[in-house]
Amino acid sequence: MSRGRTTSDRAAAAVTANLASRPYRVSPPVVLTAAELAARGGVLPVWADPMAMADETEVDRLQERRLYAGLAAAIAVVVLLWTVRALVM
Amino acid sequence: MTDVLPDLPGLGRDVLVGVFLLFVGFGAIPVLAGLAQFLLIPVHAVRNHYRETGPYLPNVAVLVPAWNEAAVLTASVERLMALDYPPDRLRVFVVDDASTDDTPAVMARLADRFPGRVVHLRREKGGEGKAHTLNHGLREILADDWMEALLIMDADVIYAPESLRKMTRHLADPTVGAVTAYIREGSEDTRGVTRFIGFDYLAAQAASRRAQNVAGAMACLAGGAQLHTRENLEAIGGQIDTSSLAEDTVTTFRTQLAGRRVVFEPHARVLAEEPAGIDALWKQRLRWARGNVQITSMYRHLWFRKSVHPGLGGFFFGIFWFAILLLPVAMLLTSIGLVGLYLLDSDLAASVFGAAVFVPVATFVFMVTMTISVDPRVGLKVWKEALLFPGAVSFAVLIGATFPPLVPGSAGDSSGWTLFVYSWLVLCVPMAFLVRKLELTRWGRRLAPIGLYLVGFGPMMCAITVDAYLKEFRGAAMTWDKTEKTGRVMA
Incomplete structure (x- = not known):
């Protein structure tokens, strides 16, 4: 069996390149009537405010940094176990 | 000696x-x-998809396959209706796979409570499996051009209110074809099996899928939380695979092989009910494991061949698999x-x-x-x-x-x-x-x-x-x- 690219593989690569050149998808702005806003206690929902959605994404992005704490803890435990093992062996 | x-x-x-x-x-x-794999996870702090997202709120059709799910449907649909998402851009389609319990009555009540937003689709001949049930709903939904994104979920799962919009934001990027969420064991039962599943889901979903985001290839969209663009569904044939026990993994592979990305969103949280006994767990996981064996054979041309797909055919993905x-x-x-x-x-x-x-x-x-x-x-x-x-x-x-x-x-x-x-x-x-x-x-x-x-x-x-x-x-x-x-x- 040939290990080269098949026609369908080339087609998939072409799709990827084509998609990457397209503009971002946008949805029509959300229009909230006064009555709808009143039903929500006057509080604008996050989905009606693009800035609030961007802030939410930024919070989630920054929250991923806690993975560094997991990495630091893992390294610390491994080093501790190695040290204890070296001492008792 | x-x-x-x-x-x-x-x-x-x-x-x-x-x-x-x-x-x-x-x-x-x-x-x-x-x-x-576990060393890759911290890299997700810097190598993730957040910078490529946008405030995108498409018309979402939620597709729920249901067979004798009367006990859980009301709570699931109510939670969907309460999602923090524009109400006029969300419709729920429950495909009742010839249920023999109270599912039709429950759905009739829900359709009355949420007119135009909750739709009951009934199959008179059921029992062919989840993929056939999904395809029944897909045909109906794709026949109308209202839907811009489709969320496939299970009848028992509960979405956190903000989860859907946290998923749709990734679809703003035109290279993304599908997004999956973090499914968590939801009963928080104190039984040993449930607690083990709780940890297993943390490791296999929240942790491992972050590593797959970093590696650029996703093994599987969670069956209970997969959001597709309409364009992606049409590109993969508008149907879910019915030839294997791992239809969600086949969909995931097809999406990526058709040139689109699959992204895991760890902050979109979904609660699911999991088996409470060893035998029930065994049956569920056996289905998944057999599905994986079938996929391994189905995609034998792919493994360790980067020329076929840079992510799925890559060395690391093959080794993980x-x-x-x-x-x-x-x-x-x-x-x-x-x-x-x-x-x-x-x-x-x-x-x-x-x-x-x-x-x-x-x-x-x-x-x-x-x-x-x-x-x-x-x-x-x-x-x-x-x-x-x-x-x-x-x-x-x-x-x-x-x-x-x-x-x-x-x-x-x-x-x-x-x-x-x-x-x-x-x-x-x-x-x-x-x-x-x-x-x-x-x-x-x-x-x-x-x-x-x-x-x-x-x-x-x-x-x-x-x-x-x-x-x-x-x-x-x-x-x-x-x-x-x-x-x-x-x-």
């Missing part, structure tokens, strides 16, 4: 030693792959290798084991620590199950092997302990089969959870993989053993 076979002729002995060392080396591959699929084989070979070396040259066996044992220990520490760190709230509730994931016996073996002076009698003749340690790697798999059998007996039902803690959840998953090999080899019927749902997820 306690060599049992010290008098073998030179060359034959050397060849055997070489073979046994190769076996041990092969057994180390899944461990190293696991370590590599086969590390799980071939784990029982690796455990068997490691045991044979260590016991064989022990019989030929016990000192060499001890040196190899002593030199290698810290690798699984480090991998285990990384697995537990990184997994708990991705969701500390859940992780700290199931930390005991995290430590006992390989089983209490294996945990004791790891401690004993890491700190030999702690093992009573290790200074004297410890051949019994040594042989036990070398062979437990493979013995734990048939023991897991016995634990399942134990649960099915009247007197053993209470003992089975203790057996699970002793043998471990990990070895049980290996035993299920072995069962999957056997069933696929025998060509056993692909039955859809539905997990019974009782509506325990009400968080």
Whole structure:
């Protein structure tokens, strides 16, 4: 069996390149009537405010940094176990 | 020296030693792959898709396959209607797969309460499996051009209010074809099986899928939380695969092979009800494991061939995939290798084991620590199950092997302990089969959870993989053993 690219593989690569050149998808702005806003206690929902959605994404992005704490803890435990093992062996 | 076979002729002995060392080396591959995977997870802090998202709120059709789900549908649909998402851009389609319980009546009430937003689609002939049920709904939904994105979910899952918009934001990027969410065990039951599943979901979903985001290839969109663009669904044929037991994995592979990305969104949280007993768990996971065996064969042209797909065909993805699929084989070979070396040259066996044992220990520490760190709230509730994931016996073996002076009698003749340690790697798999059998007996039902803690959840998953090999080899019927749902997820 040939290990080269098949026609369908080339087609998939072409799709990827084509998609990457397209503009971002946008949805029509959300229009909230006064009555709808009143039903929500006057509080604008996050989905009606693009800035609030961007802030939410930024919070989630920054929250991923806690993975560094997991990495630091893992390294610390491994080093501790190695040290204890070296001492008792 | 306690060599049992010290008098073998030179060359034959050397060849055997070489073979046994190769076996041990092969057994180390899944461990190293696991370590590599857990080392990738922190990279998600910098290599993620957040900078490529946008405030995108498409018209979303939610497709819910349901067969006798009356107990859970009301809560699920109410939660969907309460999602923090523009109400006029969300419709729910429940495909009732010829249910024989109160599902039609429940759906009629829900359709009345939410006119135009909740649609009941009924199949008169059911029982063909989830993929056929989904396809029935897909045909209806694709016939109308209202839908811009489709969320496929299970009837029992509960979405956190903000979860849908956290998923749709990734679809703003035109290269993304599908997004999946973080499914969490939702009942928070205190039973051992449920707690093990809680940890397993943390490791397999929240942790492992972050690594797959970093690696640029996703193994599987969670069946209960997969959001597709309309364009992607049409590109993969507008139908869900019905030829395997892993239709969600096939959809995931097709999406990526058709040139689109699949993204995991860890902050979109979805609660799911999981099996509360070992036998029910076994049936569910057997279906998944058989599906993975089928996928391995279905996509045999793909593995380790970057030219076919840079992510799925990449070296690391292939290693991760086969590390799980071939784990029982690796455990068997490691045991044979260590016991064989022990019989030929016990000192060499001890040196190899002593030199290698810290690798699984480090991998285990990384697995537990990184997994708990991705969701500390859940992780700290199931930390005991995290430590006992390989089983209490294996945990004791790891401690004993890491700190030999702690093992009573290790200074004297410890051949019994040594042989036990070398062979437990493979013995734990048939023991897991016995634990399942134990649960099915009247007197053993209470003992089975203790057996699970002793043998471990990990070895049980290996035993299920072995069962999957056997069933696929025998060509056993692909039955859809539905997990019974009782509506325990009400968080």
